[in-house]
Amino acid sequence: MxxxxxxxxxxxxxxxxxxxVNETYFREAEEAFASLLEGYETKNKIDQELFKKEMDNLALYGYGVKGFMLSMIESAMEISNGRVSLEVLDKIIGIGKKMINHPVxxxxxxxxxxxxxxxxxxxxxxxxxxxxxxxxxxxxxxxxxxxxxxxxxxxxxxxxxxxxxxxxxxxxxxxxxxxxxxxxxxxxxxxxxxxxxxxxxxxxxxxxxxxxxxxxxxxxxxxxxxxxxxxx
The missing domain is CATH 3.40.50.1000 (HAD superfamily/HAD-like)
Structure with missing residues (x-):
């Protein structure tokens, strides 16, 4: 042109x-999230459900790590039918905090x-x-x-x-x-x-x-x- x-x-x-760099850290977080929930669903299904939840929440939370973290928590509760442990939820919050504190x-x-x-x-x-x-x-x-x-x-x-x-x-x-x-x-x-x-x-x-x-x-x-x- x-x-x-x-x-x-x-x-x-x-x-x-x-x-x-930004998106790379989101992909790493998705991998960690899927690993935490592997006892409930396949990785592919977990990825799909998380993305769907992010899209549903965009109008509420907007873009960024905090909205992503909330979507992970909601997805974990739904994928596990409410059986996800407090320990896993704490680890999900930890994933989000790690993203926020990551060096630029x-x-x-x-x-x-x-x-x-x-x-x-x-x-x-x-x-x-x-x-x-x-x-x-x-x-x-x-x-x-x-x-x-x-x-x-x-x-x-x-x-x-x-x-x-x-x-x-x-x-x-x-x-x-x-x-x-x-x-x-x-x-x-x-x-x-x-x-x-x-x-x-x-x-x-x-x-x-x-x-x-x-x-x-x-x-x-x-x-x-x-x-x-x-x-x-």
């Missing part, structure tokens, strides 16, 4: 799996890119999830100094982005979003007239997968975050 970023003044980065692992090239771009553009974080958790990760990351603004959204749909740009008085044609999710970081952005760069992460949450073909001539796709420096 031929791109023209000459009008771009504002660059927003997704956080999880764009700036730092920056993805390769992230700080180099931010250091290069922050003097030339208004650089932002636009992510979704639990506010406290995302603020904690940003502080742990050591990257806060590079951002002019941080926004944690409940969802990343066209309306959310349009409202954000209107609130910050940013014209869509001057805005660029960089992220790993086609569903959350790319397609809604191009649909409101802004620009996007897709940098896939090796693991994608099922909820973030998109079906069908999507025209890649409306956004730029790169293998690595370092690649953005060729264009900006």
């Amino acid at each position: 031929e791109v023209d970023f000459s009008k771009i003044e504002y660059i927003a980065f997704d956080a999880d799996d764009t700036l730092w 692992e920056l993805l390769d090239g992230v700080e180099e890119v931010l250091k290069t771009l922050s003097p030339k553009y208004h650089v932002m974080v636009v992510t979704k999830g639990d506010l406290l958790d995302q603020e904690r990760k940003l502080e742990k990351s050591g990257l806060a100094q590079y951002f002019h603004h941080v926004e944690v959204l409940s969802e990343k749909k066209e309306t959310n982005y349009s409202n954000l740009l209107e609130h910050l008085r940013i014209p869509a044609e001057k805005f660029l979003m960089i992220g790993n999710s086609l569903k959350s970081d790319v397609l809604p952005i191009v649909n409101i007239g802004a620009q996007a760069i897709h940098i896939p992460f090796h693991t994608t949450w099922q909820h973030e997968m998109v079906q069908g073909d999507h025209a890649s001539d409306t956004y730029l796709s790169l293998d690595s975050i370092r690649g953005v420096l060729k264009y900006l």
Whole structure:
């Protein structure tokens, strides 16, 4: 794709799996959760039931580790027909706390890119999830100094982005979003007239997968975050 970023003044980065590792820890937590409940169901069934419970709870709990932890507890009670022990429930809480307290692992090239771009553009974080958790990760990351603004959204749909740009008085044609999710970081952005760069992460949450073909001539796709420096 031929791109023209000459009008771009504002660059927003997704956080999880764009700036730092995130989804890998959720997959590890799911494995640990399935092991705790292996006496009640098959691993495949446990994975399915947990994902279903997460989807049912999104409107209540939103995204993030805390909502995931509550979904694990509810799933454990349902899968075991209420027979799950307090010891197992305590271990499930421990899985969640381990995720929250996990060191932040920056993805390769992230700080180099931010250091290069922050003097030339208004650089932002636009992510979704639990506010406290995302603020904690940003502080742990050591990257806060590079951002002019941080926004944690409940969802990343066209309306959310349009409202954000209107609130910050940013014209869509001057805005660029960089992220790993086609569903959350790319397609809604191009649909409101802004620009996007897709940098896939090796693991994608099922909820973030998109079906069908999507025209890649409306956004730029790169293998690595370092690649953005060729264009900006």
